[in-house]
Amino acid sequence: MDRQPAAYLFLPTAYGKRGMVMKFLYSSGQRPLEGFTLKRGIGRGGFGEVYFAVSDGGKEVALKLVRGDTQIELRGVAQCLNLKHPNLINLYDLRTDSQGDRWVVMEYVSGEPLNVVLGRHPNGLPRELASEWFLGLARAVSYLHDHGIVHRDLKPANIFLENGSVKVGDYGLSKAIGTSQRTAQTQSVGTVHYMAPEISTGNYGKPIDTYAAGILLYEMLTGRVPFEGESSGEILMKHLTSPPDLSKVPSEYLPIVSKALAKNPAQRYASMTEMARAIEAIGQAAAPLARGANREAEATRSPNPTPARPPEPILNALPAVSRRVQLMELCGAMLLTVLFTALGSVLWTAIIHPKTGDVFLEMGRVFFPTVVACWAILIPSKFWTDRRGDSWLRRFSLLLVGGLVGLACWWIDGGTLAVKLPDGETGRTLFASAEGVTEASYFSFYALAFFAMRWWRTTARRRPQRFSFAPILGAAFWGLVLMLLMRPLASASPGLLVLAMSAAIVQLVSPWEQPPAPTAKRLRLRCAC
């Protein structure tokens, strides 16, 4: 499944499929629409392009250049211009530029979309958070329904988290399917995954949003959409005929997901509010939605509606870190590694007072291998999303990484690749030679040391403590065991010190977030985060 193209629709970066930088029609600084200066392109889809722009008065907005069958699409936008809800991305205006192109001026949201968050939780979100996301979505969709608008394009890429609030966007646009031009809608496979079966018969009522919300709930709980396939047609066919596999859905959510995904729209929830109440009834989430939804329903009936209560920023508990932020953090961590390692090496050299040889040489023997080892731990752990049950895969990957670190250390230690095969006369074996310790020795030492420990835990954002001595002791223990067993290496390389220092430094430089307060579901949440 590929949800990436629309993933960063509202993110302040112009990264498209597989991280490629997109090309936009307009570049930074241009003013195609009077009164707004484009700053950068932030997304592109079947509808056109989205830019981050600033008005002459200084207001930051998102500008959507609408392409395609604009008359029909813009009619939908016009309907939504005066909708106001804290869970909806506000549409400010509909404008035409000097070339006749139509632009939608809307609220700029810099938060992460749900699909990016789901990307980091391949096994699904923790239930509380899934409920919170869902309740925010339900508030917004319920409000749209109350105003006679069907979203018709609910998908993770259209749901954002900003300042702890869920925001739903892309309503009123890209609704070519409403005019039976299915191709316009099915051009994105990501959307097909959320398409209700009755769409094939031309029914586009509110239940299609309920169905899409059911799929989203399923995806948030399990990490996968219920129907996957090689082509849009195959997925659509599954929506029409196949019952969803609910075996991975937590039991308490089963009746809700099952009802929301009913093939017959009449068998689904009558409204999003009803579905939201069912979620609340599970007791996983806090109470705000039912009150909020009721209030919203009352407000829509009231001639003088009171503004809906802003949602509580409970979702701030979710570690929402984009790739860009991860990259920034990694850069910082790598630089700090160099600094801390230099300090550690100086301290170590001051303690041992090398009698023979150069002081800087001794310092370098600790400094360079430690930097290499720390970077080798930090880089993969930063980008390897936590998954359940992949401990062994990680261990074997670290085995290989450790081996490479070992070879780097051997090279720095002045090892030479002698073209001499092991034989009795030269005294060279696989692990020891006349030159000292062989490359195989270094390789084995570091590979085994990396394999033996769960290094990724020392860098995890939600590790139990910011800094713990346990990994240092663990690294020292393994280093000692390996050094005792591979004695020639003990005299040739400060491997034990390198491991212990690495265990300390990676903890110091890795970002840390306070884990959520322990609850009865703590174990489950730990696995999911």
Added chain:
Amino acid sequence: MRISTCICLIATCSFAVGCAASASPQSARLHGSASTKSMVIQGYGLTPKDAEADAVDRACNSLAEEFHLGWTPAPDFLLEKKMVRFGEKSEKASEIAKEFGGRIHVVQMTLEINGEQERELRQLARQQLMKERQKGSLLFLMGAACLIAVVGGYLRLEEATKGYYTRLLRMAAVGIVSVLAAGLWYLR
């Protein structure tokens, strides 16, 4: 203790024991080697002193080649360690030395190196190589750290300014990287 930890422990220990078994006997032989190697080297010069110096230089080169040191020891090291013993000295006619009377001095020198000296020599060679590589690594690390700092700084500033100064920041980043690259190239 978790099962995976136990398996990990057993696997690591087994492999390490295997490594140890492979390494230990040979290492004992390496460090305890008492065999003495010797070779006879001739040195040439216009004076007997020159011939001796030439012989020691040749011995240094021979050692580097014979033991695959990747580094040539200094003549003083050989003399200090008493690894050379000068023998018969003679004179012979030579076309090369025509300008200086047509005769050159030849010195026979025996180079003897025992296990201990060989080990010391190898250690020195390794230290020398280590120095060179550490210097190279330091340059590489400086370059990498600067690049990381520029990338990290660019990302942070770009994020903080929300794209207002993207072009300026990119130009600055490229400029800094170019200057750093040139600086490192010069230091190389």
